[in-house]
Every structure is written in structure tokens, then in C-alpha cells.
Amino acid sequence: MVLDQTAFYPEGGGQVADHGIIKHSRGEARVVDVQRVGPVIVHVIEGEPPMESETVEGIVDSARRLDLMRMHTATHILLQSIRRVLGRHVWQAGAEKNVPFSRLDVTHYKLPSRDEIRKIEELANQMVVATTQ
Secondary structure (H helix, E strand, O other), X not given: OEOOOOOOOOOEOOEOOOXXXXXXXXXXXXXXXXXXXXXXXXXXXXXXXXXXXXXXXEEEOHHHHHHHXXXXXXXXXXXXXXXXXXXXXXXXXXXXEXXXXXXXXXXXXXXXXXXXXXXXXXXXXXXXHHHHO
């Protein structure tokens, strides 16, 4: 389904798409995926679609979006912690920001030691605590 405007965030940059509901005159449809196809944002829905040109109400799953935002922020915090411990040569090579798990791929010439992992965790946790006080 394509709308003339939307509050639903499409998949991109390693972050998965928003989910939610599209309400319309004959009921509602669940938004299960949102993709950018060129300049167009396509909403993948389950359920009865609205009629063409009908005014609809889009309701983003705000709890899920907040969780995704937190995962996105955590990815940045983790990457900076890794770069501070392992070196500035480390770069993000890929990521998937999802709930309840995310993945961060980084470049480095060897696996980190247990001590380096501990230092990365400590630094990341310090940053999180500092921002919540």
C-alpha cells in the first residue's frame, strides 16, 4: 500500500521497519513491513486494504519504535566503545538494529581478547549510565 505521506519508518541503514495499524472506513490492516522503493514508501499490510483515495489513519507501534531507537543508539555507543579500546582503525562494516537482538559488524585484524571485551563493555555501560543520570 502506498500513501501520499506516512509516519512509518521504512527499513534502512540496518534498522528494521516500523510496524503498526492503518485504520480506514472498513476496518484496519496491520502494517508488517515498510520498504523504500526508489522515492516511494511501500507499506506491506495484512488484512483488508482501504479503498483507493480513502483517508486513513496510520498508528505506529510506539513501544516497538522506542525499542528500535534504543537499539540504534546502543549501536553507536558500542561502536565508539570498540574504537576507543581497539583503535580508531575499527569501522562499522554492517549492522542489524532489531528487537530484542541487534548485530554490529566491525573491521579489525583479530578477535578481541577477553580483557578487551571487558573494557568495551565497561566503557559502553559507563556511557549509558552517564546519559541516564
